[in-house]
Amino acid sequence: MTSPPVLVVVRTRDPHRQAEALRAALGLTLRGSRVEVAIETSGEVDAALATPLARRAADTLRSFGHPVGALSDDALAAALARAGRVEVWT
Secondary structure, three states: OOOOOEEEEEOOOOHHHHHHHHHHHHHHHHOOOOEEEEEOOOOOHHHHOOOHHHHHHHHHHHHOOOOEEOOOHHHHHHHHHHOOEEEEEO
């Protein structure tokens, strides 16, 4: 049985904090954790990523099969229900 994912919720618009949150999510995968990343945005996720470093981290997470995206209220509630742990970056 696989362990539940770590949900990383990125609520900050500060470019440095946003990139740090995505790098932290990547770091979690290095120790074997499954992660899901929910990015608060009012539009398209990739357009909301503030720096090339954040975009690169998101692309890397996706390439490893970890979901990265904006979540509706219902999708966020479902992600919270299946998460084993939650990190919120503000």
